[in-house]
Amino acid sequence: MSHLLELKGVRKTFGENLVLNDISLNFAQGSATVIIGASGSGKSTLMRCINLLEELSDGQILLEGSDISAYGINLDSVRGKIGSVFQAFNLFPHLTVLENITLAPRLVQGKSKEDATLQAISLLKRFGLEDKADAYPNLLSGGQQQRVAILRAIATEPKVLLLDEVTSALDPVLIAEVLSLIAELKADGITMIISTHEMGFAKRIADSVVFLSGGVVCESGSPQEIFDSPKSPELRTFLAALHDAGRL
Amino acid sequence: MTYTPSTLQQQREDAKRRASRRSTAIALLSTLIFGALLTAIVVNAQGFTAVRESFFNWHYAQKAFPRIFDGILLNLRVLFIAEFFVLIFGLALAIARTTTSPVLYPLRLVATIYTDIFRGMPLLLVLFLVGLGIPGLRLSYVPNSAVFLGTVALVLTYSAYVAEVIRAGIEGVNPTQRQAARALGLSHTQTLRHVVLPQAFRNVTPPLLNDLVSLQKDSGLISVLGAVDAIRAAGIETAQSFNFTPYVVAGGLFVLLTIPLTRYTDWLIRRQDRAQKAQGVF
Numbered sequence: 001m002s003h004l005l006e007l008k009g010v011r012k013t014f015g016e017n018l019v020l021n022d023i024s025l026n027f028a029q030g031s032a033t034v035i036i037g038a039s040g041s042g043k044s045t046l047m048r049c050i051n052l053l054e055e056l057s058d059g060q061i062l063l064e065g066s067d068i069s070a071y072g073i074n075l076d077s078v079r080g081k082i083g084s085v086f087q088a089f090n091l092f093p094h095l096t097v098l099e100n101i102t103l104a105p106r107l108v109q110g111k112s113k114e115d116a117t118l119q120a121i122s123l124l125k126r127f128g129l130e131d132k133a134d135a136y137p138n139l140l141s142g143g144q145q146q147r148v149a150i151l152r153a154i155a156t157e158p159k160v161l162l163l164d165e166v167t168s169a170l171d172p173v174l175i176a177e178v179l180s181l182i183a184e185l186k187a188d189g190i191t192m193i194i195s196t197h198e199m200g201f202a203k204r205i206a207d208s209v210v211f212l213s214g215g216v217v218c219e220s221g222s223p224q225e226i227f228d229s230p231k232s233p234e235l236r237t238f239l240a241a242l243h244d245a246g247r248l
Numbered sequence: 249m250t251y252t253p254s255t256l257q258q259q260r261e262d263a264k265r266r267a268s269r270r271s272t273a274i275a276l277l278s279t280l281i282f283g284a285l286l287t288a289i290v291v292n293a294q295g296f297t298a299v300r301e302s303f304f305n306w307h308y309a310q311k312a313f314p315r316i317f318d319g320i321l322l323n324l325r326v327l328f329i330a331e332f333f334v335l336i337f338g339l340a341l342a343i344a345r346t347t348t349s350p351v352l353y354p355l356r357l358v359a360t361i362y363t364d365i366f367r368g369m370p371l372l373l374v375l376f377l378v379g380l381g382i383p384g385l386r387l388s389y390v391p392n393s394a395v396f397l398g399t400v401a402l403v404l405t406y407s408a409y410v411a412e413v414i415r416a417g418i419e420g421v422n423p424t425q426r427q428a429a430r431a432l433g434l435s436h437t438q439t440l441r442h443v444v445l446p447q448a449f450r451n452v453t454p455p456l457l458n459d460l461v462s463l464q465k466d467s468g469l470i471s472v473l474g475a476v477d478a479i480r481a482a483g484i485e486t487a488q489s490f491n492f493t494p495y496v497v498a499g500g501l502f503v504l505l506t507i508p509l510t511r512y513t514d515w516l517i518r519r520q521d522r523a524q525k526a527q528g529v530f
Contacts, residue, residue, distance in 0.1 A: 051431055080433030090428035094446045103442060104432035156433060 003062075004029045004191055005050070005160055010059035012045055012215075019045045021215045023059070027160070027193060032186050034202040035195040036226075037212035038238060043195040044087075046212065047164040050193065051082045063159065080108045083153035087165040089145045091137035091152070097124070098133040101152045109156060116155075123151045127181055143174030147181050154185065161185070163194045179205075199248045203227055211235050305493045312485035312494035319481035320501045323467045326395060326477070330402045330467065331460055337403065338410030343440070345411070346418050359411070366408035371466060375401045379473035398470025406463050413455050417448030454520070457513040461506050468502060478502065 005027040012020040020042045027033055035043050048054040050061060052068065052075050061069040068078045091100050101123065102116035111119075124130040127147060137145055146166055153161060163182065167175040179201050186192060186205055196202055202209060202223065209226040211219045213234040219226060227248075230236045242248040253261070290296060344352070344359035366374070378401040383392045391397075421444050429439040449456075471480035478501055482494035 053427055053431060075430070076433050076435045079431055082431075084428075084431040086424070086428065086431075088424060090424050092425065092428070092443055092447075094450060104434060107435075107438045107442065108433040152432070 003027060004064060005193075006060075006062040007050070008060040008062070010046070010049060010061065011057045012042075012049055012054060013057045019215050020049065023215075023217055025210060025217065025220070027191060028207075030189045030191055031207040032192045032194065032205050033208050033210060034206040034223075035193065035210045035212060036197075036199070036202060036238075037195075037218075041212040042215040043212055044164055047084070047162050047193070047195055050160075051079055051084045051162055053084075076108070080104070080156055081159045083156065083158035083161040085146070085149050085153050085161070085163050085166050087168050089137070089142070089149045089169075091145055091149055093137055096134050096136055097129070097140070097148050100137065100148060101155050104152070104156045120151075120155060123155065127151065127184075141174060142170045143177045146170065146174075146178050150178070150181060150185070154190065159191065161190050161192045163192060163196070165195050165197065167196065167198055197247065199227070199242060211238070213238070301491075303492050303496050305491055308485070308489055308491045308493040309497050311489075312482065312497055315481045315485060316478050316494060316498050316501065319476055319478035319498070320505070322395065322475065322477045323464075323502075324505070326399050326402070326470060326475075327464050327467045330399050330406065330463060333403045334406045334410050334460075334463065337407035338414055341407060341411035342414035342418060345415050363408045363411055366405050367412065369405070371401070371405050371469060372472065374405050375469060375472055377401075378404065394470065394473035394475035398473050398475055402463065402467060402470070406459065406466075409459050410456065413452050413459060414448065416455075417452035418444055420451055421447045450520075454513055454517045457509060457516070461509050461513070464506050464509065465502060468498075 003026040007023055007025045010020055010023040011018075023046065025033075035046065037043050045054060049056055056069050059069070060067055063078070063081060067073075091097075092103070095103065098117065098120055101120040102111075102113070105111045105116040105119065106113060121130060121133065124133055129144065129147060129151070132140060132144060132148070137148070140148065146169075150161075150163070150166070166182075167178050170178065175198065179198065182192070182194070182201075183205055194202075194205070206223045208220060209223050210217055211226060211232075211234075213232075219230065219232050219235050226235070227239065230239055239248060293299075341359050341363060344355045345363070347356060375398060379394060379397040382390060382397060382400075425443055425447065426439055429443040430436075434442065468477060468479045471477050471483070474480070476484070478498040479495075482498040485494035486492055
């Protein structure tokens, strides 16, 4: 079976600093992959490479078999197929919730205002946010902002959804509401790549887990393999540290 | 059940009210004393009667007013037309200077040179160069009117100022906003139009309005080219009577004209401050 998204020998350096070294990963259609690792292990950089916000230093990224890391490719059309949600929400503060969600469908996909609005309203309704449609982002709680940011990312019906530490800026109650939204999207069959520090959530939602350490894929496998029988010393140390911190 | 504040809270609020009343009273008293002192100094000055006669003469003020009023209407017309073009050219220059594409390097270069020159050159000089130089070229299709050429000079100079203000606004928008927009698949132009510029304008509205107030005032300078605006009209009146009151009248009208915009700017800045503080709470 061919994979929806493939990374082949991805390498990224910032000056002398080698951040990602020879990363090769496959992501199957409809799967949820959780990327774990300590801060600085390259999780965010990997995410930013996948949606082409960073230029690769080497290697290749294939989306549905076509090379999206090729030089001179139309970045806008590729990014339209990859939804991204950031740790800091990055909602547009001058637009209402509804306008935030309808912006890309209207401008990138050329949907009419009516169609985009209908679709956005039905998304907001489904996730209990319809009363916030006309609110500006700074009037929402962090959890609401992040849920809107996720809806904004899936409004263009991307092939892959990247969630980069989307709960790191939230408190536990707000984390729960964001995670339940992600779980629902997973049930919808959206292909997701998630970087997170929420290990309980990772265990529940992940089809496979990738452990990054020092910019390389140190270990990968099913949640059981990774969390219950870690092989590499790095992963054992990481899990032990999480355990001591009460995060596992 | 309606909420009644505790006695402690009521006392606190009473104390706050008392303090606020006292502040108002002190401010009022201090203003009165200061005003009285200033009046005493001016009135007791040796030449006070002569100055009052030649600058604040009611008879001449009344006589000159209709002509000066016609003049100020011309200033207003010039102002609105100039503002319109200044905003358009300023925006175009700012966008040109913030482009990154290598193809557009000449555009960036030209825009940079333009702003450097016109921001540095005194407005009076630009007025003379445009107002006297262009007619000297004897181009039949360019109007020779002082009003037209004066407006052109104002637009040339102020576009450079406004461009810099807008550019600061564009560069002040958080780069994560641009990334978020690009990550959604918006093109460079779409990002600029729908995400960056709306936020940039919001951030620079106060300094932008400040430049427009300044433009409003400087619209009086077109009088050096002979356009009969408020200042020129006052000059004509003064030349007939050898009394300077008309200038004071024109000055008063200019102040009246700028006050609404100034107050609006203040109000806008206050509102933005509040909005930013509110963001910290949520």
